[in-house]
Each structure stands twice: as structure tokens, then as C-alpha cells.
Amino acid sequence: MKTRPNLRLIIFFTLLTSALTMVVIATWEKVLRPPFYAWVDRNYPGPENAESRWKIEQRTEHFFISMTVDVVVVSILLMLVDRQQRRLVGSEQRYRALFEHAHDGIGVVQGGDFKLVEVNSKFAKTLECDARELAGRNVRELLAQRVVESSNGHSPNSIARLFASSDASEEELMLRTRSGDTRLVGLSYSTIPANDERLIILLVRDLSMRKRLEDEKEEMQRQLYESAKLASLGELSAGVAHEINNPLNGVINFAQLLKDEPVERTNFERQMIDGIIDEGGRIAEIVRGLLTFARHDENEPRQINLAEMINTSIALFGRQFAKDGVRVEIDIAPDLPPVRGDVSRLRQVIVNMISNAHYALKAKSVAATGEKLFRIKAHSLEKIASGQSHGSVVRLEFYDNGTGINRKDIPRVFDPFFTTRRDSGGTGLGLSISFGIVRDHGGMISVSSEEGRYTRFQIELPIVVQAEQQYV
Numbered sequence: 001m002k003t004r005p006n007l008r009l010i011i012f013f014t015l016l017t018s019a020l021t022m023v024v025i026a027t028w029e030k031v032l033r034p035p036f037y038a039w040v041d042r043n044y045p046g047p048e049n050a051e052s053r054w055k056i057e058q059r060t061e062h063f064f065i066s067m068t069v070d071v072v073v074v075s076i077l078l079m080l081v082d083r084q085q086r087r088l089v090g091s092e093q094r095y096r097a098l099f100e101h102a103h104d105g106i107g108v109v110q111g112g113d114f115k116l117v118e119v120n121s122k123f124a125k126t127l128e129c130d131a132r133e134l135a136g137r138n139v140r141e142l143l144a145q146r147v148v149e150s151s152n153g154h155s156p157n158s159i160a161r162l163f164a165s166s167d168a169s170e171e172e173l174m175l176r177t178r179s180g181d182t183r184l185v186g187l188s189y190s191t192i193p194a195n196d197e198r199l200i201i202l203l204v205r206d207l208s209m210r211k212r213l214e215d216e217k218e219e220m221q222r223q224l225y226e227s228a229k230l231a232s233l234g235e236l237s238a239g240v241a242h243e244i245n246n247p248l249n250g251v252i253n254f255a256q257l258l259k260d261e262p263v264e265r266t267n268f269e270r271q272m273i274d275g276i277i278d279e280g281g282r283i284a285e286i287v288r289g290l291l292t293f294a295r296h297d298e299n300e301p302r303q304i305n306l307a308e309m310i311n312t313s314i315a316l317f318g319r320q321f322a323k324d325g326v327r328v329e330i331d332i333a334p335d336l337p338p339v340r341g342d343v344s345r346l347r348q349v350i351v352n353m354i355s356n357a358h359y360a361l362k363a364k365s366v367a368a369t370g371e372k373l374f375r376i377k378a379h380s381l382e383k384i385a386s387g388q389s390h391g392s393v394v395r396l397e398f399y400d401n402g403t404g405i406n407r408k409d410i411p412r413v414f415d416p417f418f419t420t421r422r423d424s425g426g427t428g429l430g431l432s433i434s435f436g437i438v439r440d441h442g443g444m445i446s447v448s449s450e451e452g453r454y455t456r457f458q459i460e461l462p463i464v465v466q467a468e469q470q471y472v
């Protein structure tokens with residue numbers, strides 16, 4: 001900013017005043033003076049009034065010239081000041097709008113004592129404070145109160161590092177919000193000299209959105225990886241299952257022939273033959289599971305009423321849930337749109353979800369849970385990522401407060417043959433088959449769980465109008 005008087009302006013006004021004075025004097029002498037003098041002569045005649053006439057003429061002349069020049073010069077000066085002021089106000093408004101509507105939070109801090117001079121609304125919003133309440137507060141203390149240690153190396157030291165730099169630096173911090181959540185923010189710091197002090201400009205960027213998008217991307221990649229893994233496993237197991245199927249049928253049939261043979265057998269022999277048939281039957285069940293797992297859909301896609309499908313599937317377990325003291329909650333949006341797909345395969349998914357929850361609830365004592373709860377929710381929603389709609393989906397949620405899943409097992413639950421209940425007849429195929437079925441319907445399935453507390457499976461199926469085009 002220029003603080004010295006503007007030399008050009010002084011010269012301009014000197015010249016203006018001189019020129020104007022000359023014009024006014026000329027006008028006075030040529031136009032006004034003769035009639036005015038004549039008027040004075042008439043009113044103050046004779047030699048005794050000579051001095052009065054002289055005074056009146058001189059004073060009026062001075063008064064007229066200086067008044068006229070002053071009025072004109074001051075008016076021009078005022079006009080200039082006014083124009084300049086309007087320009088300044090316009091520029092101030094533009095900068096204020098820029099400051100207030102900036103995508104990032106901006107805080108202006110005094111260099112000496114780190115007191116906040118001014119913040120924009122985004123700054124206050126990111127820190128969940130009132131903008132007025134922030135003015136005058138020490139920003140180092142404010143941030144130090146909020147910062148939390150996080151697993152990815154964000155620590156309270158970052159604040160000391162940020163402010164230790166002499167001119168500019170940048171740090172990522174994990175801050176605790178007023179509601180108790182944590183939020184990742186990027187802080188950048190730069191200093192600017194202003195008059196005789198140093199000002200610090202702090203830019204705060206909310207990185208939680210970026211983090212969420214990264215997490216979503218990671219989840220999608222995981223699903224892709226899972227799909228690819230299951231596809232190759234599917235091919236392999238289908239091959240093996242076919243190979244096993246024939247000799248297995250042979251084994252069971254031969255044992256059945258032995259059983260049907262009309263000869264006296266010892267108890268031991270009968271037990272052995274039944275054992276062969278039963279165990280063979282179990283293998284046959286697994287082989288059937290494997291074939292389903294690998295099967296690509298052959299049925300015509302049909303419109304499916306999920307609410308009805310959920311209700312009939314739950315009905316299958318009704319007595320068992322009641323016997324085991326499980327409260328069942330069903331919360332299905334009344335306007336749930338239909339999805340398209342293979343009825344029997346989707347039912348298989350739902351039944352497996354219910355069956356898994358039933359086992360997890362049965363395995364947990366009432367003392368540990370308080371009340372045993374199984375809840376199914378279904379509603380539709382618009383999928384929006386990066387501000388773009390990705391179509392509508394139906395989201396099914398299966399929640400139980402049963403045993404939960406051990407943290408290290410969570411990434412393995414969709415793996416074929418992964419089961420924690422082999423003793424009670426688990427095959428470990430249910431979830432891997434479900435994963436394949438949901439994927440074939442263009443949807444996705446995910447799990448969240450805490451051991452000893454709860455398990456939640458979410459399934460999203462696209463709502464498709466032209467189903468044949470999207471149904472895989």
C-alpha cells in the first residue's frame with residue numbers, strides 16, 4: 001500500500017487551482033466587475049466614501065474568487081474520493097466473498113501471540129466452532145486441545161512442527177470434533193508481512209471426504225479381487241466336483257446294494273454300511289454346494305418381491321428362533337421396489353444369512369447378550385460417489401448380536417470352505433456361494449463385525465428397469 005502523499009495528485013491540484021483561479025479572475029474582471037463597481041459607485045458616492053468603496057470592492061473581489069475556486073476544487077476532490085471509495089468497497093466485497101466462500105477454511109493469525117484475528121465460516125465449520133467464538137483465541141492451544149494420536153502417524157507433535165517453521169509448512173492432523181468423532185484435516189501455514197507485524201495464514205482442508213472415497217475405492221478393489229479369486233476357484237471346484245460326483249455315486253450305490261442284500265449281517269457290519277452311506281451323503285451335499293458355487297445362472301431373470309421372499313424365509317426359522325429366545329425384527333420399507341434375478345438363488349442367499357445369524361445367536365448365552373436380537377432391514381437408496389449418482393439399489397441388512405466374528409477371520413468369511421463350525425455341520429460354502437450370487441446380480445455384499453458384540457451383513461442389489469441388459 002502507498003502511504004506517501006501522491007505527488008501526481010498534488011501537482012494536478014496545484015495546476016487545477018491555478019488554472020481555475022485565472023479563469024475566475026478573468027470572468028470577474030471581464031463580466032462581473034464593471035457592473036459591480038458601477039453599483040458600488042452609485043451607492044457610495046463622493047470622495048468621503050472613497051475608503052468604504054475600496055474596502056467593499058476589494059473584499060467582495062477576494063471573497064468571490066477564493067469561494068468559487070474552493071467550491072469547485074473541493075467538489076472535484078470529493079468526486080475523486082467517492083469514486084475511489086466505491087472501487088475499494090467493490091474490491092473489499094469481492095475479497096470477502098472469496099474469503100467466505102473459499103472451499104478451504106482460512107484463518108488469519110497474529111504472528112506474535114498466535115491469536116486468531118479472523119476466520120471464514122469453513123474454518124469454523126471444519127473445527128465445529130462458532131466463528132465469533134474463535135476470534136481472539138490462541139490457535140496453537142485450540143489445535144493442541146483437539147488433535148488426537150492416530151494409527152497412521154498423525155500426532156500432537158505435528159502442531160509443534162507446523163508452527164516451528166519460519167515461513168511455510170504443511171501437516172496432516174487427526175482432530176476430534178465436538179461430537180466426539182475424528183476427522184482428518186490438512187493444515188498449511190504461511191506467513192506474510194503486514195505493516196509492522198507478521199501475519200500467519202492458516203489453510204484448513206477437510207480430508208475426511210477424500211479418505212471416504214479412498215476407502216470406497218479400496219472396498220471396490222477388494223470385491224473385485226474376491227470375485228476374481230472366486231471365479232478361478234469356482235472353475236477349479238466345478239471340475240473337481242464333476243470328477244468326484246460319479247465315483248461318489250458309485251460308492252453310495254455299492255453300499256446301498258450291500259445294505260439291500262438279503263443276508264444276515266452283524267451289528268458291526270450294518271453300522272459300517274450305514275456309515276458309508278451317511279458319510280457319502282455328506283460328501284454328496286458338499287459336491288452339490290460346490291456345483292452351485294460354480295454354476296452360472298441358467299434361469300430366466302424374474303421380478304422379485306424381496307419383502308415376500310424375506311418373510312417366507314424367516315418363517316422357515318420362526319420356531320427355532322422362538323425356541324432359542326431370539327427376538328426377530330423385520331423392518332422393510334413399504335415402498336421397496338422389486339429387483340430382478342433368480343428367485344431360488346437369491347432365496348439361498350437370504351436363507352444362508354438367516355441360518356448363520358441363528359447359529360451365532362444360539363452359540364451365545366443370554367447372559368452375554370442381554371437380549372438376543374436378529375434384525376433384517378430393507379430399503380432403497382441412491383448410490384452417490386464423487387457427487388455422481390450410480391443408480392438406485394435395494395440394501396438388505398442382516399444384523400445379529402450373536403458371537404460376532406474374530407477380527408482376523410473377517411477377511412476370510414467369503415472364502416470357500418472357511419467355517420468356524422465344522423463340528424456342527426458347517427461347510428464354509430454358504431457365504432462364498434452368496435458372494436457369487438450377489439455378484440451375478442450386479443450387486444455387492446459386505447460384512448462388519450465385532451467379536452462378542454455383533455455381525456452385520458449388507459447386500460446391495462441394483463434396481464434395474466431394463467433388467468436383461470444388466471443382469472449378468
Ligand SMILES: Nc1ncnc2c1ncn2[C@@H]1O[C@H](COP(=O)(O)OP(=O)(O)O)[C@@H](O)[C@H]1O
Pocket residue numbers: 352356357358360400402403404405413418419420421425426427428429430431432455
Ligand atoms: N452372523 C454371523 N455371526 C458370526 N459369524 C458368522 C456369521 N455369519 C458367518 N459367520 C462366520 O463365517 C463363516 C462362514 O460362513 P458360511 O460361508 O455361511 O459357512 P458355514 O455357515 O457353513 O460355516 C462361519 O463359519 C462363521 O464363522
Ligand SMILES: [Mg+2]
Pocket residue numbers: 352355356429430431
Ligand atoms: Mg452358512
